[in-house]
Amino acid sequence: MQKLPITRCIAFSLLSLLLCSASSFAANTVELTLGAETYQVELAATTEQRRRGLMQRRYLAPRQGMLLAYSWPGDHRIWMKNMLIPLWVYWIDAGHVVIERRRLEPCIQQPCPVYSANGDSLYILELGDYEHPLAVGDRVVGIPGY
Numbered sequence: 660m661q662k663l664p665i666t667r668c669i670a671f672s673l674l675s676l677l678l679c680s681a682s683s684f685a686a687n688t689v690e691l692t693l694g695a696e697t698y699q700v701e702l703a704a705t706t707e708q709r710r711r712g713l714m715q716r717r718y719l720a721p722r723q724g725m726l727l728a729y730s731w732p733g734d735h736r737i738w739m740k741n742m743l744i745p746l747w748v749y750w751i752d753a754g755h756v757v758i759e760r761r762r763l764e765p766c767i768q769q770p771c772p773v774y775s776a777n778g779d780s781l782y783i784l785e786l787g788d789y790e791h792p793l794a795v796g797d798r799v800v801g802i803p804g805y
Contacts, residue, residue, distance in 0.1 A: 689726060691784075692800035694792025698722040700784065702803070712785065714741040719787030726802065732779040739766040747791055749784040750776035755799045762788070 691698045699722060703709045709727045713719070724746075729735055732753050739746070742765040750759040759776035766772070782802060784793075793799070 689803055690801050691726070694797075696722060696792055698724065698786070700724045700726045700786075702726050702728060704728045712737070713744075713746070715743060717743050719744065719746075721787060721789045724784060724786035727783040727785070728803075729781055732781045734775050735780050735783055736773045736775040737763075737783060737785075738771045738773050739763050740771045742766065745788040747786045747788065748774065749786070749793060749799075750778075750780035751782040751784060751799055751802070752779065753781045755782075755802050757793060757795050757797050757799065760793070760795055 687702045687704075688699050689702050691700055701724070703712065703725055709729075712727065713725050727735070727737070735750070737748065742763075745762060745764050748761050748763055749757050752758050758778045758780060761774060763774060782799075784799065786793075
């Protein structure tokens with residue numbers, strides 16, 4: 660059996676890693692408009708998808724994230740257990756308006772703190788630790804109906 664040169668092995672490994680990383684956002688994504696910018700976010704609509712969230716992710720591109728969608732408005736909470744990166748988190752009401760936003764760090768102590776909004780939300784949007792054109796009172800465009 661012929662051995663591949665080390666540079667080809669490294670290139671193949673990097674390509675595989677890149678494809679695996681990209682595929683996590685390719686399965687079920689929605690396009691949201693925040694201000695004048697378009698974001699591709701993974702949709703988490705099932706209990707299992709919301710529970711897993713962005714755990715173990717090592718990187719989010721500037722316009723990637725996750726939209727946790729619930730079936731009813733309520734006191735929906737999150738934590739940063741098994742998170743490797745900080746996030747900007749936005750709680751969004753049934754009218755698609757941001758009601759709360761927080762920058763959260765990965766949990767490094769047990770038990771992990773739990774975070775919620777001061778009002779009922781229907782969605783939680785998790786984005787990477789970058790500047791985003793989104794503030795409390797802003798409307799998020801492109802959220803699918805649930």
